[in-house]
Amino acid sequence: MSELFDAPSPARLRPALAGVPAYVAGRPAKPIPGLITYKVSSNENPYPPLPSVAAAIAEASGQVNRYPDMMNVALKAAIGESCGFAPASVTVGPGSTGVLAQLIGALCDSGDEVVFAWRSFEAYPILVRLAGATPVMVALNDAGEHDLDAMAAAVTDRTKLVILCTPNNPTGPIITDAAARAFLAKVPAEVVVIIDEAYVEFVRDSDAVASFALQRDYPNVVVTRTFSKAYGLAGLRVGYGLAHPTLAEASNKTSIPFSVNLVAQAAAIASLAARDEIDARVDAIVAERQRVVAGLAEQGWRLPATSANFVYFPLGPDESERFDVTCGDAGLVVRRYGGEGVRVTIGEEAANSRLLEITGRLRSALRT
Template sequence: MTEDSARSVRLREALNLIPSYVPGKPAPQREGFTTYKISSNENPYPPLPSVLSVIAEAASQVNRYPDMSVTALRTAIAEHFGVRLEEVATGTGSVGILGQIMQIACDPGDEVVFAWRSFEAYPIIVGLSGATAVQVPLTADASHDLLAMAAAITERTKVVLVCTPNNPTGPIVTAPDLDSFLAAVPSDVLVVIDEAYVEFGRDPRAADALAVWRSHPNVVVLRTFSKAYGLAGLRVGYAIAHEPIADALRKAAVPFGVSDLAQQAAIASLSAYDELAVRVEDLVIERSRVIKALREQGWDVPDSQANFIWLPLGDDALAFAEVAAEQGLVVRPFAGDGVRCTIAEVEANDRLIEVAAAYRGR
């Protein structure tokens, strides 16, 4: 088939309206520099030795299909969080489950409401489902404007996405604000609380998503093993949902999508969470140090409860990213909005502080 004939194949018109996902760039080689990639919110620590040994053992069985029902991992998650097995669904990262949510909830012409700027995949996944994205601007402090989001709900709204802590800006949704918001949302609208970074949160005002889920039949909680657990390369996330929704999510899952390596590594990571929590706390301490240093330089850094910080650079976002790259530091710019920087190794964080100081002093 020639390239011209391939172009004549009829693809969905929706593709013309959907942006492509932009992944964080890898750290390039720079002579005289140790380069660091702080563009993808990855955990800088490798998996624990106990988890690596489980992965190595599971690797010897990759000629076999994994358990399609993901029963052992779902059981471990259910026991860890005090829910029932039937209330757990899994997918290829929390973003994979979000795609399943769109499949089970949205028809063409339906609406999905979410804050913006928020997770870059939201408009892509919503657009591919045929639904219409309704983007509600963040507040001046880079938080969700839940009053405006509630006002944006119409008869066509099927799903609302609440990202807390918000990616890429970092602030949480507080418990009182979420309670007020849910009271205003119709009971037939699915509310997805995306908590990919929940383990890094230390703000006592934060909403307890699982408690909220227990009292609201229309709430789903999304979480992942990619960030705090350091399993980004294995692609496994999960949803805690009421049984009819969880059952539908399992129906929509890609058959055998979560590999046996991912399942076994996630189970081992749950078992070793006390050990992993020490690493998470180290990153939280580093986050506080970096935010303090940047604010002392004069940067208006929002209060992040994730493993990244946000520099609201506006039109200077791309320029800052270029300057950082020249110094061996790869950040994640969002043109016209700002730059997200992952909290990583101490040396990488020191480099960020130095680059930020030099940029402000130009």
């Protein structure tokens, strides 16, 4: 059997694939004898599904011999009602990453450019290059924030799309409403601007972008969100976008058939119906974030201001590796970004306390 693959492949792959970086997922936690290990590398919600959501999942699982509703009628109606948008302005996909892929596929051809901050969500350059377009990556400022003036200056007549990630993954800062509006005033109306709000439910800053109002004022704005983080449905993959109906329909056209499965649709609808309970869980995570941020500040760490469910340590190559290894040895699996820094999810209370124990030891060690 192996001899079949000894010869070179006859396939002629797209040249664009040569420039596509590999997506790096958060590592799972490996068992350590005598120690509870925690995976805080993927920004997952530490809580299991609510009982009402678990019941909806169980009921839907008995119907998986049937295809889901390809048009996602009930799901779009529920999202629209929750957000105050007509169903025609709602598009859904397998996670907000799926919605982003659909929008990029609808907008971009070879030679087109997509502007986004860097470092930001790791999928952006992958999705852009897979569409045959060119990523234009604009460096964050020293505070880990979008440099919106530089991003506006990077827009050319080849720019089809700009992506703003707020709070930014992996650094954590928000984009303010005033800054977003000032930016949009500089961007041509035919350039689509996606406001990627995967972590919006964790935001408590009153100055943060009011994305729904912004979308109504600027028809070229699309808001993308997900059920993976605050709603705790990462394993089911369902996200959504809110846009002008023309853009929403274009996103629907580029989605693969039945991209949001039957169980995911049922779980998302049930989660929207249990929003009060979801909000209580999010409040608990935010309280833990505040505890961790305060503890890190007391230890002397100076980190980007986070409004998400994670904190980011902007460290150099050696310090990033030491931080990663030390956490791993202590049963805490974190997400290292090469030699740039380390992101740590706000997880279970015990995991957060262990992080503070580790960072307390590392703070003095990294000075030596």
